[in-house]
Structure formats: C-alpha cells, structure tokens
Amino acid sequence: MEGECELRAGPGAEPMSSTPPWWDDAWRYLQRRRESGRLPHAVLLAGPQGIGKGAFAEEWARALLCETPVAGGRACGRCRACRLSAAGTHPDRFRLDPVEGRAIPIDAVRALCGFLTLSGNYGGWRVALIVGAERMTIAAANALLKTLEEPGARTMLLLVSDRAGMLPATVRSRCQRIVFPLPPRAAALAWLNANAGGEEVDGALARAGGAPFAALEWIRSGAEDPRPELVRELAAVAGGRTDPAAAAQRCAARGAGETLRWLSSCVMDMVRLRCSSQPAVLRHPDLREPLQRLAAACPPQRLFRYLDRLGAGEREAAGSMNDQLLLEDVFIEWRELSAPLRRGRG
Ligand SMILES: [Zn+2]
CATH class of the missing domain: 1.10.8 (Helicase, Ruva Protein; domain 3)
Incomplete structure (x- = not known):
C-alpha cells in the first residue's frame, strides 16, 4: 500500500517534445519509479479540471503497454501494442468513463476488478483507468478497496479526478497522489x-x-460560454427579478452536474473577492465586475457554507434523476443568501 505522499507536478526544466510541459515532472517521477521497479500500483491524478489529467493517464497507459518504449519511457507509437492502444482495443487496458453527470455504479467497478484478476494477454502490464473517479458511488468505491490494496503483479490503476476531496479517504489513502497544478499562463x-x-x-x-x-x-x-448566463441568473435571483424555479429550468438543460461545477467556481471567486486584502487572483478574471457586485452583499461565512452546499449538490447530481429539482433547491438557497442585495435595493 502506498502512502498519501504528494508530488507537486509543475512545469519542468526540459520540456518533452509534443507533450504539455506541465506534465513533465509527473512523467519523470513515474518513469523513475518504473525504471527502479517501484512503480505504484495505484495512482490518483488530481488537480483542476481541463488541464489534461485524463490525457496524461492515457499517455502513461500507452507507454506502459508499449513493447519497445523510446527515450524517457515514452510509447514508440509503432509497435503492435501502440497500434492497439491507438485504436482503443488493447486487451490489457480497461477504461471506466462515467456517463456525463452520472455516478459510476458498483457493477462497473466489479467489471474492472474482474479484468485486473486476469493475467495479461501480452505478458506485460495491465492498466485500468477510472476517469472522474469521484463519481463512484460509495458501494462502488468500497468494491474497489481490495483491488487497490492487492492489485496483483504488473498491474496499475490510474484514478483521475478534479474533485479528489470527494473521494472516500479509504480510496485516497490507498493511492499515490500526484497533484497537477494549473499551468502558468x-x-x-x-x-x-x-x-x-x-x-x-x-x-x-x-x-x-x-x-x-x-x-x-x-x-x-465551438460551444458557447455558459458563464455569463449563469452569472445573469444569479444576479436575477438575488435581485428578485426571477424565481429560483425559472432559473433552475433554464440551467437544467446543461445538466445539474456541469451547472453546479460552474456555480462552485464562481462562488469560489466571490469568496476570493471578499477575503483577499490585495486584488484577488480569480478563476474568472473577465467576470470580476459582476461577481464583485454579487459578492458585496454576501457575508463570507455564508458563502463558505454555500460552497459546501454546492459540493454536496455535485455528489447528489451524480445520482440525481431530477436535475431541475436539485438546481431549484440550490437557487432557493442562493436567494436566501443574497437577501441583503434586495434589502440594499429597497
Ligand atoms: Zn510501442
């Protein structure tokens, strides 16, 4: 079992060709462990959404399965294993992908564990990827524990998550954690x-x-930017110009999970605006003005509580059958929270 040792993966000194430079430290770390025969059996790739953790996991899986790896342990791209990996048909690779906004059920994890008990088809490694690992149900996560602890020889599990804090501690403590930071601009x-x-x-x-x-x-x-509309909904609910049910209905089209994700990142920016003594560094700098207006009337402690509520909402969204009801609840709480804005107007 690996400890919860943490590596800060940052931009490396010597960028590798064709891969993002902010992968370099993580890659070198895993490669060193591979060369010394001490590769962790379970790795949790954590960090913000949209920085390529899933692509990194795929690249690492390809490299591990490659029959003739090249410099730095990279996949050759030409051997039989690489061709199968590229086609997504390598028999020693298994990937669990949750349906957008939905939970990973226990059956899916059992299938993965079953796959890992088989011996490798090509006598090399067996690699399993769980992308969006935080979306495992509690039962699914529990079903994974034994495999995480004793995955078998030449077996590697790669868990990918932008919300690693939502994973049960029992899962996190059994994985070597690699945290990818947001890359420099x-x-x-x-x-x-x-x-x-x-x-x-x-x-x-x-x-x-x-x-x-x-x-x-x-x-x-070419998808449109969902943030301005979401901020407009927040302002309209706070200002009493629309009711939570109507706002929820408009946002539900995008799915509760995605809407709550964006909401969390906007509210996090409001917290930064309220709590920072210097000009706050924001996730959404282009929305500074409207977020500042919304944040001005919200006490920071209540914003923190609301963030917790949104986090819980994201977990609910994974198993939710009624996105609109969930979002309505979230907007009702926002209306309560932002009451001072309406009093200020009246
Ligand atoms: Zn190859």
Missing part, C-alpha cells in the same frame, strides 16, 4: 497556440479559467 498559451492557433486562443483560455485542455475543447467544439 505563458506555457498554457504556447501549448494552445501550437494545438489550435487563431485569435480566440487568449479568450478561450480566460473562459476556461486558465485550463488549456478545456480551452482547446471549447475552441474545437
């Missing part, structure tokens, strides 16, 4: 320019709160 922009280019790179990175993979997805999908 210059590195993120350089990487985005190399992968997307164009004029919208700067704006997309700002919208994504500095998370380059999220920005790239935004650019490629």
Whole structure:
C-alpha cells in the first residue's frame, strides 16, 4: 500500500517534445519509479479540471503497454501494442468513463476488478483507468478497496479526478497522489497556440479559467460560454427579478452536474473577492465586475457554507434523476443568501 505522499507536478526544466510541459515532472517521477521497479500500483491524478489529467493517464497507459518504449519511457507509437492502444482495443487496458453527470455504479467497478484478476494477454502490464473517479458511488468505491490494496503483479490503476476531496479517504489513502497544478499562463498559451492557433486562443483560455485542455475543447467544439448566463441568473435571483424555479429550468438543460461545477467556481471567486486584502487572483478574471457586485452583499461565512452546499449538490447530481429539482433547491438557497442585495435595493 502506498502512502498519501504528494508530488507537486509543475512545469519542468526540459520540456518533452509534443507533450504539455506541465506534465513533465509527473512523467519523470513515474518513469523513475518504473525504471527502479517501484512503480505504484495505484495512482490518483488530481488537480483542476481541463488541464489534461485524463490525457496524461492515457499517455502513461500507452507507454506502459508499449513493447519497445523510446527515450524517457515514452510509447514508440509503432509497435503492435501502440497500434492497439491507438485504436482503443488493447486487451490489457480497461477504461471506466462515467456517463456525463452520472455516478459510476458498483457493477462497473466489479467489471474492472474482474479484468485486473486476469493475467495479461501480452505478458506485460495491465492498466485500468477510472476517469472522474469521484463519481463512484460509495458501494462502488468500497468494491474497489481490495483491488487497490492487492492489485496483483504488473498491474496499475490510474484514478483521475478534479474533485479528489470527494473521494472516500479509504480510496485516497490507498493511492499515490500526484497533484497537477494549473499551468502558468505563458506555457498554457504556447501549448494552445501550437494545438489550435487563431485569435480566440487568449479568450478561450480566460473562459476556461486558465485550463488549456478545456480551452482547446471549447475552441474545437465551438460551444458557447455558459458563464455569463449563469452569472445573469444569479444576479436575477438575488435581485428578485426571477424565481429560483425559472432559473433552475433554464440551467437544467446543461445538466445539474456541469451547472453546479460552474456555480462552485464562481462562488469560489466571490469568496476570493471578499477575503483577499490585495486584488484577488480569480478563476474568472473577465467576470470580476459582476461577481464583485454579487459578492458585496454576501457575508463570507455564508458563502463558505454555500460552497459546501454546492459540493454536496455535485455528489447528489451524480445520482440525481431530477436535475431541475436539485438546481431549484440550490437557487432557493442562493436567494436566501443574497437577501441583503434586495434589502440594499429597497
Ligand atoms: Zn510501442
């Protein structure tokens, strides 16, 4: 069993070719452990959403399965294993992906554990990925514990989570944790320019709160920015211009999980605006003014409590059958919290 030793993965001194530089420290750390035959059996890749933790896990899995790895332990991209990995059909790789906004059920985890008890098809490693690991139900997480503790030889489990704090302590304590920080803006922009280019790179990175993979997805999908509408809903509910049910109905189209995620990051910025003595460094600097107006009337302690409520809401959203009801509840609490705004107006 590995301890909860933490590695801060930051931008490395010598960037590896073609991979984001903010992966370098984590990669080198795992590679050193691999070379010395002490690779952890279970790793939790944690850090903010949209910085490429899932892509890192895939890349590491490919490298581990590769039959003829090249310098730095990278996958060769040419061998039989690499071709199977690229096609997503390598028989020694298993990936659990939750349906967007939904929980990972116990059956899925049991299937993964069953896969790991088989011996490898190609005599090498067996790798399992759980992306969005915080969405495992309690029963699913419990079903994983024994495998986390005794996964078998040449077996590696990669858990990926932007909300590692939501994982049960029993799971976290059985994983080696690698925390990816938000990359420096210059590195993120350089990487985005190399992968997307164009004029919208700067704006997309700002919208994504500095998370380059999220920005790239935004650019490629052409999806619209959900934040201004969400902030308008918050202002309208706080100002008594719309009722929570109507706001919830409009937001439910995007799904409760995603809406709550954005809400949490906006409320976190309000906390920063209320609590920082210097100009606060925000996740959403382009929304500073409207968030400042909303934050002004909310006591910080109540904002903290509201953040807890939103966190609980995210857990509920994973198993929720009624997104609108959940969001309505959240907007009702926001209306209570922001009551001073209405008193200020009246
Ligand atoms: Zn290969």
